[in-house]
Amino acid sequence: MKKLVASAAVAALLGSVAMADVHVGLEGDANLNIGNARNKDNDGTSVQATVGRDWRDSNGIRTKLITNASNEYVGGEFIFCRDSSIGGDTNFVADKEGDNVKGVKHEGGDLAWIDGAKIWWTPVEQFKLWVGQGTHDDIRGNAGYGANGFCTPLNAGEYKDGWTFMGQGVRGVSVGVFPVKGLSLYGSWEVPMGRERDYRYDWDNGDKSFRSEPQNIFGRQAKYCAAYEIEGIGAVKVGLDECVPSAKDKDGNYKSQNIISASVEVKAVDNFFFAVGAFIPTVQYSCDNERKTTGSFNPDEWYGHNRNAFNRINAYARYTISDGFNIHAKVGTLLNSPDVDRTSGEKVWKEKDGQFGFYVGAGVDYPIMDTVKLNLNTSYANGIYLWNSSAKHMDCFDVALTVAKEFPNCCVSVGFAGSTTTRIENKNEDGSLSTRHDVHAMYDTTYKNSNGELVCPFNWGVPLHIAFWF
Secondary structure (H helix, E strand, C coil), X not given: CHHHHHHHHHHHHHHHHHHCEEEEEEEEEEEEEEEEEECCCCCCEEEEEEXXXXXXXXXXXXXXXXXXXXXXXXXXXXXXXXXXXXXCEEEEEECCCCCCEXXXXXXXXXXXXXXXXXXXXXXXXXEEEEEEECXXXXXXXXXXXXXXXXXXXXXXXXXXXXXXXXXXXCEEEEEEECCCCCEEEEEEEECCCCCCCCCCCCCCCCCCCCCCCHHHHCCCCEEEEEXXXXXXXXXXXEXXXXXXXXXXXXXXXXXXXXXXXXEEEECCCCCEEEEEEEEEECCCCEECCCCCEEECCCCCCCHHHHHCCCXXXXXXXXXXXXXCEEEEEEEEEEEEEEEEECCCECCEEEEEEEEEEEEEEEEEEEEEECCEEEEEEXXXXXXXXXXXXXXXXXXXXXXEEEEEEEECCEEEEEEEXXXXXXXXXXXXXXXXXXXXXXXXXXXXXXXXXXXXXXECCCEEEEEEEEEEEC
């Protein structure tokens, strides 16, 4: 009897597989990076090499196992990533004053994680439910082009996704409703997995609440959006996005900080695409005469989080001259920012608010022949946009040029990437001054000359990239 039941189960499984669309794949990529770096004597630069994933974010060789299956009503996906410990992020270890190099350390590597584990259910064409990690991001307005993903020294390269409109990807639950052609309605909520309550976002809600409580799930952890697209004409999108940092209003009360997002996409002109988007925090930033701020801004926070504290307007345009030959342009702005003096270690306001941050970028994709392509990226961002500061070495210029050759299930690329260095100085607990360098490169190239002046050389690298997929 047990054998009969087992045989029936196997037969049912094989039958279900036959009716489903099942895929199993393996992909990966790695870079051999050669570029300039500070030498051990800390009085100049030398040429060094490492194995990494790309020029900006180097965690060795990445491999990814992807499995998914679906039929008309249900589907699932599992993505497992592994970053090898070969290479990793290689950095020089300095003393508290940042003057003397004590050694070299390798960070990262030996990393393995689930990059996506989700199921979806669509009982009717007008409804879809996603549950799990990495739900979906089809609605967002991306602006990636050229060398993005291969070598990214770009000072705002990590913001190419969702450049003009937010996505709906969450770690939790997402619902999509499609009542008529062209109209999409989404609701997405960050919901803790298992019994966790604080994992991923470490914030102070001011009321000792957890991520698992409804006021947070449906408030600051939520995304809502609506989009209407007319085929061949364009699309209009509006939504409310989640926001990580805490927010206080002018009275010092904690508020559920979210970002209002709106965009317009134009596709009516042949071979031309244009999108512009605005991002408006629900709790607006302000600064009083005593330099006390409201909103999400905190001078100690990572600049990417701080960017969500301000009103932003971003735009992206692409013109296709011929098949594979594209010209790209991208603009980003940061409105009403403070100017913080970060070079003294005190983080004092030079100007309270009203400062303008901007980013401009351009790129070209050019097919040299059927299987050989050339990509060129360049961009500039001022210090207000990057670090809320107009001090020296806070802005950044970068350029990347790559040539890629495609093979069956493989692409090999070589290029050149260069970037100026940005820096932040903070005071340690003992009063000494430490310097943080965001070099947008493989290594920290900064050093102090014989006069004690900080020198910030131009960072350059020559990455060789290999990617495969099966």
